[in-house]
Amino acid sequence: MSDKLTRTPMLEQDAAERITNFDEVALGYTEELMLKEASRCLHCKEPTCVDGCPVSVPIKEFIALLKAGDYAGAAAKIKEKNALPAVCGRVCPQESQCEKVCVLAKKQAPVAIGRLERFAADFELANGFEEPAKPAPTGKKVAIIGSGPAGLTAAADLAKRGHAVTVFEALHKPGGVLVYGIPEFRLPKRIVEAEVENIEGLGVEIRFDSVAGRLFTIDGLFEEGFEAVFIGTGAGLPMFMGIPGENLNGVYSANEYLTRTNLMKAYLFPEYDTPIKRAKRVAVVGGGNVAMDSARTALRLGAEKVYLIYRRSEAEMPARKEELDHAKEEGIDFRFLTNPKQVLGEEGWVAGLECVAMELGEPDESGRRRPIEVPGSEFTIEVDAVIMAIGTKANPIVPTTTPGLDVTSRGYIAANEETGATSRPAVFAGGDIVTGSATVILAMGAGRKAADAIHDYLTNSKP
Amino acid sequence: MFEILGKRVLRPDVFLARVSAPAIARRAKPGQFVIVRAHEQGERIPLSLADIDVKNGTITLIFMVVGKTTRDLATFDVGDEIEDVVGPLGRPTDIERIGRVVLVGGGFGAAPLYPIGRAFKEAGNEVVAILGARSADLLVYEKELGSVSDRVLVTTDDGSKGIKGLVTDALKEVLDGAGLVMAVGPAIMMKFISLATKPAGVRTIVSLNPIMVDGTGMCGACRVSVGGETKFGCTDGPDFDGHLVDWELLMARQRTYLSEEKQSLEAACSCGGGEVVR
Ligand SMILES: Cc1cc2nc3c(=O)[nH]c(=O)nc-3n(C[C@H](O)[C@H](O)[C@H](O)COP(=O)(O)OP(=O)(O)OC[C@H]3O[C@@H](n4cnc5c(N)ncnc54)[C@H](O)[C@@H]3O)c2cc1C
Ligand code: FES
Numbered sequence A: 001m002s003d004k005l006t007r008t009p010m011l012e013q014d015a016a017e018r019i020t021n022f023d024e025v026a027l028g029y030t031e032e033l034m035l036k037e038a039s040r041c042l043h044c045k046e047p048t049c050v051d052g053c054p055v056s057v058p059i060k061e062f063i064a065l066l067k068a069g070d071y072a073g074a075a076a077k078i079k080e081k082n083a084l085p086a087v088c089g090r091v092c093p094q095e096s097q098c099e100k101v102c103v104l105a106k107k108q109a110p111v112a113i114g115r116l117e118r119f120a121a122d123f124e125l126a127n128g129f130e131e132p133a134k135p136a137p138t139g140k141k142v143a144i145i146g147s148g149p150a151g152l153t154a155a156a157d158l159a160k161r162g163h164a165v166t167v168f169e170a171l172h173k174p175g176g177v178l179v180y181g182i183p184e185f186r187l188p189k190r191i192v193e194a195e196v197e198n199i200e201g202l203g204v205e206i207r208f209d210s211v212a213g214r215l216f217t218i219d220g221l222f223e224e225g226f227e228a229v230f231i232g233t234g235a236g237l238p239m240f241m242g243i244p245g246e247n248l249n250g251v252y253s254a255n256e257y258l259t260r261t262n263l264m265k266a267y268l269f270p271e272y273d274t275p276i277k278r279a280k281r282v283a284v285v286g287g288g289n290v291a292m293d294s295a296r297t298a299l300r301l302g303a304e305k306v307y308l309i310y311r312r313s314e315a316e317m318p319a320r321k322e323e324l325d326h327a328k329e330e331g332i333d334f335r336f337l338t339n340p341k342q343v344l345g346e347e348g349w350v351a352g353l354e355c356v357a358m359e360l361g362e363p364d365e366s367g368r369r370r371p372i373e374v375p376g377s378e379f380t381i382e383v384d385a386v387i388m389a390i391g392t393k394a395n396p397i398v399p400t401t402t403p404g405l406d407v408t409s410r411g412y413i414a415a416n417e418e419t420g421a422t423s424r425p426a427v428f429a430g431g432d433i434v435t436g437s438a439t440v441i442l443a444m445g446a447g448r449k450a451a452d453a454i455h456d457y458l459t460n461s462k463p
Numbered sequence B: 001m002f003e004i005l006g007k008r009v010l011r012p013d014v015f016l017a018r019v020s021a022p023a024i025a026r027r028a029k030p031g032q033f034v035i036v037r038a039h040e041q042g043e044r045i046p047l048s049l050a051d052i053d054v055k056n057g058t059i060t061l062i063f064m065v066v067g068k069t070t071r072d073l074a075t076f077d078v079g080d081e082i083e084d085v086v087g088p089l090g091r092p093t094d095i096e097r098i099g100r101v102v103l104v105g106g107g108f109g110a111a112p113l114y115p116i117g118r119a120f121k122e123a124g125n126e127v128v129a130i131l132g133a134r135s136a137d138l139l140v141y142e143k144e145l146g147s148v149s150d151r152v153l154v155t156t157d158d159g160s161k162g163i164k165g166l167v168t169d170a171l172k173e174v175l176d177g178a179g180l181v182m183a184v185g186p187a188i189m190m191k192f193i194s195l196a197t198k199p200a201g202v203r204t205i206v207s208l209n210p211i212m213v214d215g216t217g218m219c220g221a222c223r224v225s226v227g228g229e230t231k232f233g234c235t236d237g238p239d240f241d242g243h244l245v246d247w248e249l250l251m252a253r254q255r256t257y258l259s260e261e262k263q264s265l266e267a268a269c270s271c272g273g274g275e276v277v278r
Helices: A031-038 A059-067 A071-079 A085-091 A113-127 A149-160 A189-200 A218-223 A254-263 A289-300 A321-329 A440-461 B022-027 B068-074 B107-122 B142-147 B167-174 B187-197 B247-254 B258-270
Strands: A026-028 A141-145 A164-168 A205-207 A228-231 A251-253 A281-285 A305-309 A333-335 A338-346 A349-363 A369-373 A379-382 A385-388 A427-429 B002-011 B014-020 B033-037 B044-053 B058-064 B084-089 B100-106 B126-133 B151-156 B178-184 B204-207 B223-226 B229-232 B239-241
Touching: A026 A113, A031 A059, A031 A113, A059 A071, A059 A113, A071 A085, A071 A113, A085 A113, A085 A189, A085 A440, A141 A149, A149 A164, A149 A189, A149 A228, A149 A440, A189 A205, A218 A228, A228 A440, A251 A254, A254 A289, A254 A385, A281 A289, A281 A379, A289 A305, A289 A321, A289 A385, A305 A338, A305 A349, A349 A385, A427 A440, B002 B058, B014 B044, B014 B068, B022 B058, B022 B084, B033 B058, B044 B084, B044 B107, B058 B068, B058 B107, B068 B258, B100 B107, B100 B167, B100 B187, B107 B126, B107 B142, B107 B178, B126 B142, B126 B167, B142 B151, B151 B167, B167 B187, B178 B187, B187 B204, B187 B247, B223 B239, B223 B247
Parallel strands: A141 A164, A141 A228, A164 A205, A228 A427, A251 A385, A281 A305, A281 A385, A305 A333, B100 B126, B100 B178, B126 B151, B178 B204
Antiparallel strands: A338 A349, A349 A369, A349 A379, B002 B014, B014 B058, B033 B044, B033 B084, B044 B058, B204 B239, B223 B229
């Protein structure tokens, strides 16, 4: 195929090699590869790609700057709309956003926009930033709860406008899911650290070990002189299936498995103190990015066999395509249309997983065909660890300690989609705590919109 | 960073640290706990609050050296700083006026009972404390707990102090007329206390100590089964109805990392003679 039809592949660590380490899998473009891919962009008069981007990154413009050799300019262009480009270039589901609506996608492979974004952002990280001019302080204090993509974006945007921003984070490191959930091999922690340093450079103060609703309350923050609060606490509560045997030793929530590995660095045990079971045969239940990350982490922790159990078919899987492809290359054994019935144990430990085959019936409320059990199709796989990656729900700590803060029937904070405004004056919210688990870019978009609304509130409408 | 302002060796393997944490002290209630990470490479472990001093802005932590983290903590001196202290976490103990409240502390479980006992006393209860250990030299916090109790019963396995026997033996003497029993200590002791109070129908609260990571409901490592339902120890607890707890499950889950803990201690001993990286 000609260059015009295929996109330029990215350099990657070989599958056999990479499952033995936690280093980044996708190595990005060299300058030469980047230019080759950038040259595929048609510079449409009316580009459609930008409509696919939840934060409207000026895609055609940044690609033009890349072509012209102005890499710092390209990064700056992206940053007009996206505060964390090195992160998004790596983890956005581009195939269902910008790249899906790229005009090229009708006839051939779309421009690899995400990879180009990553190139520009990495260039900037490697070559240093231009310190933005410090804005005049407004003297107004804003509190941000949670340092995930939503909170960090809101913090950066408000600091750029001269507000004094303090971020309160429950954990001991900043980044939310970017540090505790998404593994090193997909998003190196130095990238997150660099982006956070950048934001701290704007004058943002981050306080760790600070659990809102426990160490302090939202009302307490107002008493302390904060004039507005943004809540970006994510959807951190793990769900379990409620099947027998789920509390056996060796059954993990994906959150626990990934937190131990990523945040606590259990893969470096005993150099780091946090342990994790080095299971030999692992079943991961679920079909999203979290499931892919768990399965691939299990391999790297030394598992010989990793099953991925998903109750629908491959077409319904919500995971990023690249992660699915990578997981397949690495030898994950995908069992589609399969659902666990119970975890089998021996002396308190996981010994197997009883599953049942599923078939697809009529579409359900999500529009996907509903999986139904095939009677009598039960079978057992032998495993010594099971990781539940079937979703998360809202953590109630903040809503239950904030009188007057309305939540939805599912416990998420009720907030205006355009402004993040909640039922409480001067309290805004955004990201997974409003939408339920979504994506990094949507959380960032929500942080940005709320920052605009908070700025407006502080400068215009505040009584 | 959280500075250690005071340190005491209560017995060769049990230490007390008074830590500067004004914000936590202001908010903490009896029965709550904190998550501690000793240093950058450290694990996150839950520790109960053995005292809360709002005026001086300190909290008191008591720990027994069992794993790598507690061994590292034991090497910290006054003036040293603990990397992370997160809290106050968990639901506070329900303090009501009940009548007679019996507090049962096994091992260093007596320590977290001290602020709880004080609160029950202040609420107008008759507080009876039972303290048990294998022998007299292993008893801790007897004086402190005694200072907030109307009566203290001590039991030792070997009879070196108080009643020769187990805390359950002492419990028999004071159970009659008790409105509430609260037990804190090793799971096995809390189990037997709960078994002993069940026939008498005396409400029994236990403070569970499952393995934890975040302590905020985010990971589920702390799952316990209570009345047939899965609960999170860190956010639904740590206090639960002792008559409903699945003790076998709790004890099995507490043993999850026994072999890794050994490995961790051995690795630390072989690579630096017990030096702690801070
Ligand atoms: C394993 C995994 C892989 C993923 N992969 C992708 C991917 O490839 N692409 C993609 O786009 N999305 C992915 N996602 C989803 C994405 O990470 C989330 O949608 C996004 O991080 C949500 O951002 P947030 O800022 O709303 O919340 P979070 O990132 O969850 O951050 C919330 C922060 O708030 C803190 N917090 C919570 N409660 C409190 C409190 N009471 N007080 C103080 N702080 C608090 C938390 O500790 C956390 O740091 C993935 C998610 C997971 C779990
Ligand atoms: S310790 Fe993680 S949920 Fe309780």
